[in-house]
Amino acid sequence: MADLAKTPHVELIDVSRNFGGVQAVRGVSLAIERGTIHGLVGENGAGKSTLSKVVAGAISPSSGQLRVDGEDVSFSSPRDALNHGIAIIDQELALVPARSVLDNVFLGSESGQGGLLQLSEQRKRFDAVMERTGFDLDPDRKVGSLRIADQQKVEIIRAVARDAAFIIMDEPTARLTQVESEQLYEIINGLKARGTTILYISHFLEEVLQLADNVTVMRDGLHIRTGPAANESSQTLVTAMLGRDLELRFPDRKLSDPDADPVLEVRGLSGVSGFEDVDLTLRPGEIVGMAGLIGAGRSEFARGLFGAERTTAGEILIDGEPVKIRSPRQAFAHGLAMVTESRKDDGLIMTRSIAENSMMPFLSEVSTMGVLRHGSEKARVIDMIEQLDIRTSGPQQVVRNLSGGNQQKVLFAKSLMRTPKVLIIDEPTRGVDVGAKQGIYELITELAASGMAILVISSELEEVMGLAHRILVMRRGRLVADMNIDVATEENILAAAFGTAGTVAA
């Protein structure tokens, strides 16, 4: 036992994880001491979630070694990790909403004999866990009827019920109110007092500094440093999280005319899905970048503007004329186009061809009385394939069989098939390789130079800074900063995004 206290509870030795060609985690070595709260911070895509999933057995490392209590382990499933006392509470809660609290807590670890549940035994176990955690939850309530904060408690009870001594929490407060967050901090400190180790991942730096004993900073899949939280501040963490990838060059931006009449004006747009009172002005030839953390409401705003999500307030003017946009169809009709966030989820119809995907919004232009003119469609698509340099065997190739970069170009082709006045681009280069990225940056710059007004939403800060004339920052659904590119720095963008602006300025 004396020895156990000295060996780290969980140790990673030179752990890497690749996804296709992308190295999400690169050679991370890290020791997490027993009975501590260990913070893990980094920008979007720094590799935090991947790393935590490696520890939780949800994904296996490409290389490297994992140790628990000084012994080498290799997990092939979350169940393996659980058997070593490691549980994860994911960003997306993994509960069965239609079942009771009790059923959820013991899902997969039911008390039973020969396939029959021993309900009284389960109740006893439940009461024991409630005593250990000090929670008060009705075991018979349906989980779906609980508030998010209570659902989270169910996940915590579940981890404790399985004797998890190591609990990973990935952004647990992202969807909680201030009061609920503070209750969660108490719970976490209570778990620590009982000897549980917590790996705590959060975008909210103040929260991490307040809770954690040690903090690890990651950037681009690399372990930057680990040290006592007492030695860190928001500023030092932000500085450590920054980092420039010099492989990419951004094309020169043409100046846009600041006095040109705006092509798009948005005033006070609010929507049910999490954005409030957002203003936006776009002039011809201007690229406006929109930065913020994942979940800050940027994509929701874009979809609201594009008529794909309900808005509750605000007005939209195109060329000075007020317009109503209630569906993407109307958005296209008003000269808007959108490159959506995710090719697979909301962008492309993977089972269909390049031609079908790219002409989808504008079929009326290649049809007569609803009957397609295949010849003119083909000509338009071939033109676009050449213009965007899509590497393909032809317009009939099924999109699923293209590389990520070429699929992304098909997404652009769809938006450009009829030259829009305003182009909204949500994550221009997600999941494409460096070469294709360069091509997409050049395309965006050329489009702006030709007079198109462009809104670029990106979680990659350097992308926003490299492309935009002006940068907006969103945080928790609201616009919190609007700065010209010549005054924008990574520090003040991140400070606005993380809500540490006050401390950075001071």
Place this chain on the structure above:
Amino acid sequence: MRPDVLRDYGIVFFLIALFIAMSLASDVFLTSSNLRNIIDGAVPLGMLACAGTLVIIAGGFDLSAGAIFGVAAVVGAKICNSTGPEVALVAGVLTGAGLGLVNGILCTVGRINAFVGTLGTSIGYGGLAVALSGSGIVLISNESFGNLSATNLLGIKSSTIIFLVTAAICAFVLNRTVLGRHIFGTGGNPLAARLSGVPVNKTLAITYVISGAFAALAGMIVASRTLSVTGNTGTTIIFDALAAILIGGNSVLGGEGAIWRTMVGVLILSIISNGFNLLGIDPLYQQCVNGAIILVAVGADAWARRTTT
């Protein structure tokens, strides 16, 4: 490449093999009158299956087409008796389209799952058909109604021609029209389709209307053959139609598929049925064989997908 070809056209090879096997096993099989019988026997099944393919590709599912088939047969018979065959035909098809529209509304803006929604309407429409028929047989007094199926055009029955035209229309809609593109988009990725300006609810609803209209036409063709109808006409045919769609290799997940696949499925089921007949095998076993073929065809498709992607 080979597994791809096998995946895409495996079911065609099966049809060819079945055809050759039947030709060898029975002297009668490969006669022109038998082949014409096979096609003409497949008319109601084939019409339901072709129109149902549009629904499935759009991401829906129409369990109620069999019941609509029955309602339209009864409505057509009654109106034919009271007015005339032409009016009956139009009224029947409109009835089918209207009932299809109800399905379409329930399963889109009504947000009801397609299986549940059309199971519900299937039961409801089935009851309607029995009620309209007065729980008995409706005899069609105007014999000219029989011309709908029995007219001979260049040696082919009019019912067969209506079926082939139906298949051609469905294939044309899918491959050559804006609606067809919208159908594939709606079934393949409704979110992406909507963000591309496709009216996804309207598109899906239209496929239910088409399914209802052609089911109605099929119901009246069957009524015109015997000049008598009961409300229960068509209660089981929907399962054969769905079986034909799936055997042909159309994906139940939507977004993929083709009318030729459905036609292959229809032919396989019809040739098997014909084979039981010609070879004098107890038709009781036919259901078992059909069931086994569906499971093999759909299972093989799932496994092929697993290994290629």
